[in-house]
Amino acid sequence: MSSAEPRTVGPDHLWSVDEHLEDVLTTVRPLEPIELHLLDAQGCLLVDDVTVPVSLPPFDNSSMDGYAVRTADVSGASEEFPAVLDVVGDVAAGSAEPLHVGPGQAARIMTGAPLPPGAEAVVPVEWTDGGLGGGPVGAMRARSLHPEGAGGHVRVYRPVEARAHVRAQGSDVKAGDRVLKAGTVLGPAQIALLAAIGRGTVRVRPRPRVVVLSTGSELVQPGERLGPGRIYDSNSFALTAAARDAGAIAYRVGAVTDDADTLRSTIEDQLVRADLLVTTGGVSVGAYDVVKEALSHVGDADEPGGGVEFRKLAMQPGKPQGFGTVGPEHVPLLALPGNPVSAYVSFELFVRPVIRTLMGLPDVHRPTVRATLAADKALASPKGRRQFLRGTYTDGEVRPVGGAGSHLVAALAQADALIVVPEDVESVEPGAEVEVILLG
Amino acid sequence: MSSAEPRTVGPDHLWSVDEHLEDVLTTVRPLEPIELHLLDAQGCLLVDDVTVPVSLPPFDNSSMDGYAVRTADVSGASEEFPAVLDVVGDVAAGSAEPLHVGPGQAARIMTGAPLPPGAEAVVPVEWTDGGLGGGPVGAMRARSLHPEGAGGHVRVYRPVEARAHVRAQGSDVKAGDRVLKAGTVLGPAQIALLAAIGRGTVRVRPRPRVVVLSTGSELVQPGERLGPGRIYDSNSFALTAAARDAGAIAYRVGAVTDDADTLRSTIEDQLVRADLLVTTGGVSVGAYDVVKEALSHVGDADEPGGGVEFRKLAMQPGKPQGFGTVGPEHVPLLALPGNPVSAYVSFELFVRPVIRTLMGLPDVHRPTVRATLAADKALASPKGRRQFLRGTYTDGEVRPVGGAGSHLVAALAQADALIVVPEDVESVEPGAEVEVILLG
Numbered sequence: 001m002s003s004a005e006p007r008t009v010g011p012d013h014l015w016s017v018d019e020h021l022e023d024v025l026t027t028v029r030p031l032e033p034i035e036l037h038l039l040d041a042q043g044c045l046l047v048d049d050v051t052v053p054v055s056l057p058p059f060d061n062s063s064m065d066g067y068a069v070r071t072a073d074v075s076g077a078s079e080e081f082p083a084v085l086d087v088v089g090d091v092a093a094g095s096a097e098p099l100h101v102g103p104g105q106a107a108r109i110m111t112g113a114p115l116p117p118g119a120e121a122v123v124p125v126e127w128t129d130g131g132l133g134g135g136p137v138g139a140m141r142a143r144s145l146h147p148e149g150a151g152g153h154v155r156v157y158r159p160v161e162a163r164a165h166v167r168a169q170g171s172d173v174k175a176g177d178r179v180l181k182a183g184t185v186l187g188p189a190q191i192a193l194l195a196a197i198g199r200g201t202v203r204v205r206p207r208p209r210v211v212v213l214s215t216g217s218e219l220v221q222p223g224e225r226l227g228p229g230r231i232y233d234s235n236s237f238a239l240t241a242a243a244r245d246a247g248a249i250a251y252r253v254g255a256v257t258d259d260a261d262t263l264r265s266t267i268e269d270q271l272v273r274a275d276l277l278v279t280t281g282g283v284s285v286g287a288y289d290v291v292k293e294a295l296s297h298v299g300d301a302d303e304p305g306g307g308v309e310f311r312k313l314a315m316q317p318g319k320p321q322g323f324g325t326v327g328p329e330h331v332p333l334l335a336l337p338g339n340p341v342s343a344y345v346s347f348e349l350f351v352r353p354v355i356r357t358l359m360g361l362p363d364v365h366r367p368t369v370r371a372t373l374a375a376d377k378a379l380a381s382p383k384g385r386r387q388f389l390r391g392t393y394t395d396g397e398v399r400p401v402g403g404a405g406s407h408l409v410a411a412l413a414q415a416d417a418l419i420v421v422p423e424d425v426e427s428v429e430p431g432a433e434v435e436v437i438l439l440g
Numbered sequence: 441m442s443s444a445e446p447r448t449v450g451p452d453h454l455w456s457v458d459e460h461l462e463d464v465l466t467t468v469r470p471l472e473p474i475e476l477h478l479l480d481a482q483g484c485l486l487v488d489d490v491t492v493p494v495s496l497p498p499f500d501n502s503s504m505d506g507y508a509v510r511t512a513d514v515s516g517a518s519e520e521f522p523a524v525l526d527v528v529g530d531v532a533a534g535s536a537e538p539l540h541v542g543p544g545q546a547a548r549i550m551t552g553a554p555l556p557p558g559a560e561a562v563v564p565v566e567w568t569d570g571g572l573g574g575g576p577v578g579a580m581r582a583r584s585l586h587p588e589g590a591g592g593h594v595r596v597y598r599p600v601e602a603r604a605h606v607r608a609q610g611s612d613v614k615a616g617d618r619v620l621k622a623g624t625v626l627g628p629a630q631i632a633l634l635a636a637i638g639r640g641t642v643r644v645r646p647r648p649r650v651v652v653l654s655t656g657s658e659l660v661q662p663g664e665r666l667g668p669g670r671i672y673d674s675n676s677f678a679l680t681a682a683a684r685d686a687g688a689i690a691y692r693v694g695a696v697t698d699d700a701d702t703l704r705s706t707i708e709d710q711l712v713r714a715d716l717l718v719t720t721g722g723v724s725v726g727a728y729d730v731v732k733e734a735l736s737h738v739g740d741a742d743e744p745g746g747g748v749e750f751r752k753l754a755m756q757p758g759k760p761q762g763f764g765t766v767g768p769e770h771v772p773l774l775a776l777p778g779n780p781v782s783a784y785v786s787f788e789l790f791v792r793p794v795i796r797t798l799m800g801l802p803d804v805h806r807p808t809v810r811a812t813l814a815a816d817k818a819l820a821s822p823k824g825r826r827q828f829l830r831g832t833y834t835d836g837e838v839r840p841v842g843g844a845g846s847h848l849v850a851a852l853a854q855a856d857a858l859i860v861v862p863e864d865v866e867s868v869e870p871g872a873e874v875e876v877i878l879l880g
Contacts, residue, residue, distance in 0.1 A: 012578070038662065039692065042681045057847060058671060065726035092698070092728045094658030096669045110726040112658055112778070114669045125725055138452070139725035142733055144700060149727055173850040180853065187880070188685060192678030192780055193853040196671070200663020218534030218552055222478065223640020229536045229554045231498060231636070238632030241482045245628060252479065258532070260584065285565055285579030286505035286550040287589055288532045293582055338552070340632055407497060410613040413620065413633035440627070 015313045015321075016423070017349065017386050024323055024350055028332050030360035031208060031275060035201045038191050043247055044204035045360040046190075050180040052197050055170035060115040062091075064165045065140060067106040067128060067154055068119035074156045079136070082155035087131060090143065090150040091116055106154055108140065115166055122165035129155040173197070185361065208275040208358040210248040210351075212239045215263060215281040215291055216338060219255035234409065235280040235343045239336075242347050243278070246355040258282065260294040267294070271327040275358055278351055281338025283310055283320040291335050295322065308333055314423055316385045317342035317406035318349070339406035345388045345418065348439065371398040371436045373419070379428040380404075381421040390415035391436065398436045416440050455751045455761075456863070457789065457826050464763055464790055468772050470800035471648060471715060475641045478631050483687055484644035485800040486630075490620040492637050495610035500555040502531075504605045505580060507546040507568060507594055508559035514596045519576070522595035527571060530583065530590040531556055546594055548580070555606055562605035569595040613637070625801065648715035648798040650688040650791075652679045655703060655721040655731055656778060659695035674849065675720040675783045679776075682787050683718070686795040698722065700734040707734070711767040715798055718791055721778025723750055723760040731775050735762065748773055754863055756825045757782035757846035758789070779846035785828045785858065788879065811838040811876045813859070819868040820844075821861040830855035831876065838876045856880050 015023075033047040062068065069085065077083040085106040089099050093112040101107050101118035108131075109115070109122055130137035131154045141149050173179055179193060186194075186204065194202055212235075219233035220226050233255040243250035253270060256263050267277065282291030295308040308324030319342075322335030332354065336346040348366065356364035373379070374397045381387040390412055391398045398419055402411020420435040421428055428434060455463075473487040502508065509525065517523040525546035529539050533552040541547050541558035548571075549555070549562055570577035571594045581589050613619055619633060626634075626644065634642055652675075659673035660666050673695040683690035693710060696703050707717065722731030735748040748764030759782075762775030772794065776786040788806065796804040813819070814837045821827040830852055831838040838859055842851020860875040861868055868874060 038677050039680055042684065054666065056671075056849065058666065059669065063845075063847070065724055065729075090727065092658075093656055094670055094698070096667060108727065110728050111724060112656070112671070140727040142729070143727040144730070144733065146727075167845065167847050171845070172848050177850070179850045188678045188682035189784065189849075189853045189855065189879075191681045192674045192784065193849050195662045195674035195677040196780060196849045198660075198662050198664075198666060198672045200661070216533055216552070218532075220638075221640070222635045222638050224638075226494065226498065226638060227536060229499065230534055231496075231552070232638045234632045234635035237478050237635040238628045240479055241631045242628035244482065258534070284505055284551060287530065287548065287580040287583040287586075288550050289505075289582070290584070293584065340636060344629065344632065405503075405607065405611070407503070407607050408612050409496065409629075409633050409636045410617070410619045413629045415629065439629075 015311050017313060017315050020311065020313055020321060020323070021350060021353065024334070025353060025357055025364070027325070028354050028357050031205050031358050033203045034206050035203050036206065037201055038194055038199070041186050041202050041204045042191060044186055044206060046180055046184045046186060047182055047203050047205060049178050049182050050194065050199070052173045052175050052177045052179055054198065055175045056172040056196060057167050057169055060169050061167050062109045062111055062113050062115060062122045062165060063167050064122055064124040065111050066109060066122045066124040066165065067156065068101055068109045068116050068122050069106045069156065069160065070101060070103060070118065071120045071160060071162050073104055074123060074159045077156050077159050079157045082129070082157050084153050084155055087151050087154050106156070108150055120162045121160040123156050123158070123160050124165060127156060127158040183362065205360040208248045208355055209273055210243040210250045210276045210278060210355060211253060211270045211274040212236050212243060212250060212278045213253035213266065213270070214255045214338070215258060215279060216255060217258040221254065234340050235338065238340065238344055239278055239280065239347050239351070242344070242352070243355060246352045247359055247361070248355045258288045258290045260290040263290055263294040267326065271329070271331055274331050276354060277326065277331055277333040278347070279333070279335045280343045283322050283335045283337055291322065295324070295326065295333065295335065308335060310335070314385045316382055316387045316404065318346040321346065321350070340409045341390070341406040341412050344412060348418065348437070349388070366437050366439065368435055368437050370433050371396055373428055373430055373432050373434050374399040375430045378430065379421065381426055381428065383426050384423055386423050387421040389419040389421065391417045391419045393417040393436055393438060398434065455753050457753060457755050460751065460753055460761060460763070461790060461793065464774070465793060465797055465804070467765070468794050468797050471645050471798050473643045474646050475643050476646065477641055478634055478639070481626050481642050481644045482631060484626055484646060486620055486624045486626060487622055487643050487645060489618050489622050490634065490639070492613045492615050492617045492619055494638065495615045496612040496636060497607050497609055500609050501552050501607050502549045502555060502562045502605060503551060503607050504562055504564040505551050506549060506562045506564040506605065507596065508541055508549040508556055508562050509546045509596065509600065510541060510543060510558065511560045511600060511602050513544060514563060514599045517596050517599050519597045522569070522597050524593050524595055527591050527594050546596070548590055560602045561600040563596050563598065563600050564605060567596065567598040623802065645800040648688045648795055649713055650683040650690045650716045650718060650795060651693060651710045651714040652676050652683060652690060652718045653693035653706065653710070654695045654778070655698060655719060656695060657698040661694065674780050675778065678780065678784055679718055679720065679787050679791070682784070682792070683795060686792045687799055687801070688716070688795045698728045698730045700730040703730055703734040707766065711769070711771055714771050716794060717766065717771055717773040718787070719773070719775045720783045723762050723775045723777055725760070731762065735764070735766065735773065735775060748775060750775070754825045756822055756827045756844065758786040761786065761790070780849045781830070781846040781852050784852060788858065788877070789828070806877050806879065808875055808877050810873050811836055813868055813870055813872050813874050814839045815870045818870065819861065821866055821868065823866050824863055826863050827861040829859040829861065831857045831859045833857035833876055833878060838874065
């Protein structure tokens, strides 16, 4: 897929996990950036450096509720010998009224309000009588109830140095500073910063829209009656949830019956809202594996770059896999096997990294650790295939849950890790060190 | 709030961080469970044990694409001397047609299809001629293109043991098994299991609906023009994003002006969609701190249990805090200070644990670690107050970013940790061990 070169591997080539993953990840490109409102950009990757248009704070302002004063007027002030100043008015946060503090004057000022011309510092209200004439107070009286507080006199009991309790213009950031680098993932604090510098929108790589559909005539919607020979569809639910967990906007399409035309038209319908398509089932060697049959003819078959290739991978579970692009827009499609554990493990190994690549994120893979195998007996693994067993990981130890069977959903639901057994290993003894993929 | 006992602490009591947190968390109760569709329950806490109504698999079925046979018919089969069997038809997944395999007969069977009566094992298609008469094949031919494959003869080249390639009914889970415990948080694999056992809905504690509003006449919506003395509203964006990160459904209400009636009616309007209210600003000692003024009269003041109490906390940033319940439903409300860093730190310390308590989650707090302080000079911290400085944490080391000022949003956006300096510590030397809260 990734190259215009003719393939050097034939249809019977057994792909390694790494070969398949490389082919997939070199084909998929990050989504084009779009401009989003701040809260829609949460979790997304910033594509441009962000510089500051206007310094923060935009003006000198008070860090306390108190009185804006001239320092000379309060030098030497004490509880015994307070400085007594004329209050010329209030400076509230958001206030745009011009107010000047002259010699012997003070302005009552609120946290965040601009330091008025003439004033050099702020005296916290707790160092004053709050205009009440009765010793130090704990708080101002509410303006709405006591409008007279904005006038009269105030006693100040302590001196202040110039600039005390004043946040200088530009002390947070200065106009022209680069405050966020391209490639930053936007969390709450980065969104706070973007809002604080006045950005209502931001250019990011959007979350990919992932369409998940399962295939199989045996599948019944959970909650409905299970007829003979039928099972409940679990893959479309599990992979929709997993796609969201990976950062995608995921759309679950109900299970599609094993009919090539139905599947083809369903996929064609879904293309309009898909940055990535994920199917489960119908990729193996059976006579009803319609995903294979259907997917070579989706969208405009004459377009170069289209088509899905079906492969055998040297892994367990997850041997049969399909990958390619469909439709005129070459939407990537991963066709996963239908056994629930195979589908889930394949999602973790291949689809999650694709979603994160589409988002442009730096770390597309789950973290891995080395751990000691805690097990009652040796684990057997098929020669020549990389095995991914389900396990639970705690403090450097990993314990298998359930067996190797790819239908063991209950054990999967207990697992928080995958134990990796390499291709050349057929048995792992208890106490041995193994590689573990942490799922959570 | 938590107790009907009269308070033993007066209005001037300086609350410790732990006292305030305990008061908040003992007041807040987990939300009542509701029945949700599986994908709406992602990330939520299961409130009941889940037992299996019907065994999985519900019937013996094939783990391979191949032929269902009687073992005696293929014993001793080899490439040189294959067993030749009559193919009586196809058993596809989802097939409910009765089909019986008698002596000398085989049924072509697909992965997941029920083992037909009479058959004892499955021979993989790769061990047969696939009905084509030309040696071992790699796959079946598609039924839609070659319907004759469901009849004729098949050559089998290897014997199989009884039950080979058959998944036994109940081998995953048996009817009556408890497969998920109450208290499990539902991720993709747990959702897979619920779907697999036929559960279309599940009873969980829902995500809390958190209404976030900022207050301040100085606040301007990002993207609009900034007049003199005004700043952009960042808190409502930051805390909405943080509430979502904590697991909530968050609603951002625009900044409300410093007018008690407006604030009160806004809060009353929002109560209908709020499991939790978070405000910022207006909680300090200024003359325009209308949150204080407004919040003692929200909803039905005659109802017991209502009312918001305003406190001073022995912490920096975040000294002024309000907490209580409002309205006839006693919706919890946290009134945070308005400085952006104070609001964010207060959210992390108090609101995030409330959201996770409402969800019933077991771990309501961020993880903490011990780390070595990497700094050029000693950190100063106010006596008697627990300080939370912003820092970056890597490999056991934490480095402060920015200073202690609660207006330093740019530094906050670089931080991934909070450095905790205890109440009785006034200076921390470089190289000292400190407690660190990991934010991410």
